[in-house]
Amino acid sequence: MSDEIKKGLVGVISDETKVSKVMAxxxxxxxxxxxxxxxxxxxxxxxxxxxxxxxxxxTIKELENFTEEEKSERDISENLKNxxxxxxxxxxxxxxxxxxxxxxxxxxxxxxxxxxxxxxxKAVRLLSKISTAVxxxxxxxxxxxxxxxxxxxxxxxxxxxxxFGKIPSQEVVKAFxxxxxxxxxxxxxASTFTxxxxxxxxxxxxxxxxxxxxxxxxxxxxGANEAVMxxxxxxxxxxxxxxxxxxKIKNKGLVMGFGHRVYKKGDSRxxxxxxxxxxxxxxxxxxxxxxxxxxxxDVMIREKNIYPNLDFPAGPTYYLMGFDIDFFTPIxxxxxxTGWTAHIIEQFANNRLIRPLSxxxxxxxxxxxxxxxx
Ligand code: COA
Numbered sequence: 001m002s003d004e005i006k007k008g009l010v011g012v013i014s015d016e017t018k019v020s021k022v023m024a025x026x027x028x029x030x031x032x033x034x035x036x037x038x039x040x041x042x043x044x045x046x047x048x049x050x051x052x053x054x055x056x057x058x059t060i061k062e063l064e065n066f067t068e069e070e071k072s073e074r075d076i077s078e079n080l081k082n083x084x085x086x087x088x089x090x091x092x093x094x095x096x097x098x099x100x101x102x103x104x105x106x107x108x109x110x111x112x113x114x115x116x117x118x119x120x121x122k123a124v125r126l127l128s129k130i131s132t133a134v135x136x137x138x139x140x141x142x143x144x145x146x147x148x149x150x151x152x153x154x155x156x157x158x159x160x161x162x163x164f165g166k167i168p169s170q171e172v173v174k175a176f177x178x179x180x181x182x183x184x185x186x187x188x189x190a191s192t193f194t195x196x197x198x199x200x201x202x203x204x205x206x207x208x209x210x211x212x213x214x215x216x217x218x219x220x221x222x223g224a225n226e227a228v229m230x231x232x233x234x235x236x237x238x239x240x241x242x243x244x245x246x247x248k249i250k251n252k253g254l255v256m257g258f259g260h261r262v263y264k265k266g267d268s269r270x271x272x273x274x275x276x277x278x279x280x281x282x283x284x285x286x287x288x289x290x291x292x293x294x295x296x297x298d299v300m301i302r303e304k305n306i307y308p309n310l311d312f313p314a315g316p317t318y319y320l321m322g323f324d325i326d327f328f329t330p331i332x333x334x335x336x337x338t339g340w341t342a343h344i345i346e347q348f349a350n351n352r353l354i355r356p357l358s359x360x361x362x363x364x365x366x367x368x369x370x371x372x373x374x
Contacts, residue, residue, distance in 0.1 A: 005359050010261070014354065015196075019052060019342045020185045022262050029268040031185050032056070037272045045155050045180040045335070046070065052185055052342040053123055066124075067155075073128035074149035074158070076100075076136065077107055081146055084136045093137055094217040097330045098210055100133040101126070105206025112204060114348055122205045123341035130337050131155070134330045135162030138323075156180060159334065164322065171283050172321060175276040179314050182269040183332050185339030187262075191215040191222065195340045199347040200354040212340045213333055219256065222336075225328040227256035228315035237288050241295035249303050257312030258300050266307040277313040280320045289316050 006012045020031045029036045032051050039048050043057070050058040050066045058066060080103055087096045105111050108125065110118040128149075136146045139162075147162045156177040157167045167173065186192070191212040198208040216222035235244045248255055260267055281290045293316060297308050318328045 008261075009193075009356075014188065014193075017187060017343065017346060018055065019339065019346060020187050022187045022268075024262045024264060027263070027266055027268045029186070036182060036269060040178045040181045040272050043181065045177045045184070048181045048184055049127060049155075049338045052338045053120065053345070069124050070128050070155065071149075071151040073125045074132050074151065076104075076129050076132045079107070080104065080133065081136060084133060084146070085140050087137065087140070089141055092217070093134070093141075093324075093327050093330045094213065094223070094333075096137050097130070097134055097333055098213040098217075100137070101130060101206060101213060102210045104129055104133070105204065105210070108206060111206060114202065114204065116345060116349065119205055119341070119345050119348060123337075123345065126205070126209060126337050126341060131159050131334045132162060134327070134334055135159060137330075138163045138327055168321070169283065172280060175280045175317060176321060178276045179273060179317060179331075180335040182273055182310055183314065183335035185336070185342065189221065190218075191336065192340055192343050195344050196347045197354045199344045200351055202348075202351065205341065205344050208344050209337065209340055212336075216332060216336065217329060222311075222329045222332045224256045224309070225311035225315035225318070225332060226325050228311050229319050229325045229328065231256055232289060232292055232316055232319075235292055235296075238291040238295055241292045242299050245296050245299040246303070249300075255296075255300060255306075257315065258306045258308055260307075260309045263307065263309070267309045269310045270308055270313060273310055273313040273317070277317045277320075280317050284320050286320060289320065 018032065020029065021033075022029050031039060031048065032055055034051070034057070039051070043051075046067050047058055047063060049070075050063060054062075080100060083103060084096070084100060087099070104126065108122060110122055113119075132149050139146055147165055149158050150161050153161055153167070154173075154177075156173050160167050160173065160176070188196075194215040195208040195212040198211045199205070219227050235241055245255070277293070278290050281287070293312065297312070300306050300308070314332075315325075315328055318331060319325065323331065
């Protein structure tokens with residue numbers, strides 16, 4: 001293999017972005033210049049969504065207008081509700097989420113309009129409607145009635161309302177809102193890059209998001225938050241954690257929720273999410289889960305010097321809140337739609353077709369022989 005091949009595009013800088021900055025060396029991530037842990041503590045998810053899409057934090061008036069617009073777009077069509085009701089019960093919710101978004105593109109009045117203004121409006125519509133579609137799917141799969149969005153509720157409260165028909169304590173809502181903020185954006189990760197590749201051919205926003213969802217599904221990317229929970233359920237409790245991890249390491253197994261392509265000394269989002277994971281566990285009086293996580297983390301760092309990523313605390317936090325494990329990655333979509341659409345708008349604003357080269361290593365040039373001579 002030639003030295004020039006950057007397998008997995010490791011270390012390749014393919015474009016500029018103003019949306020976020022990952023500084024692995026100082027363990028920091030900023031959205032539009034603001035440290036993500038400060039945004040998580042001080043702001044609501046709606047403020048952060050506005051920031052990602054507009055480049056600035058909103059004033060009171062701007063936030064009012066933005067939330068008004070977001071709330072006015074929460075309904076999904078009867079047609080989409082019927083499609084969701086008829087999804088196969090065993091279909092993975094990431095696949096149904098992908099299909100719902102594709103259908104939204106068929107219904108959107110501005111699908112073919114790639115102007116900045118139309119793309120902004122589509123971004124807000126996607127933010128509002130994806131949450132409704134995911135919650136509808138969450139209920140229909142269990143044979144429950146769809147609960148329509150409540151326009152008096154915040155984004156996170158409304159998501160709980162549509163999934164469970166009730167809103168938990170504000171402590172739990174805050175933990176969910178923090179996860180939404182931390183999952184919202186992360187520069188040129190696989191799904192965001194996928195969305196930019198699709199946008200770069202001057203395709204449309206919904207298509208770019210559909211591709212991003214397919215990319216996020218994989219267990220090496222967003223799907224890791226589900227895999228983390230399966231792992232924790234398999235381990236059963238803190239008493240088995242060290243032995244389980246030592247065995248995994250001995251057998252050179254991949255431990256989900258650990259490692260990162262960019263962060264090698266720890267993921268900047270993990271301390272904040274771990275704090276809210278532990279608060280949520282304390283709220284639900286569950287000592288076993290965070291203790292098990294803590295042992296797994298300590299052993300992995302001690303033995304391999306590999307640190308947990310955001311999925312490691314986020315997965316069990318969603319579990320404690322009562323979400324089905326296979327809905328963890330669609331919840332990631334509900335948040336990351338903000339980052340994806342901010343990047344798609346940025347790509348359209350200064351586009352060049354993304355088209356890398358490949359190094360051919362197949363058969364030498366050969367002559368085609370007619371069928372009878374082969
Ligand atoms: N469990 C066990 N070993 C791991 C590991 C993990 N989660 N993550 C990395 N390693 C090992 C690799 O196998 C490799 O070992 P080797 O040198 O003996 O081959 C070494 O650490 C370096 O890996 P690296 O090159 O840094 O990984 P990458 O950048 O290609 O991959 C991930 C990054 C995220 C794909 C990888 O860490 C992973 O698969 N993690 C688990 C899935 C996950 O949590 N994904 C969510 C990411 S936010």
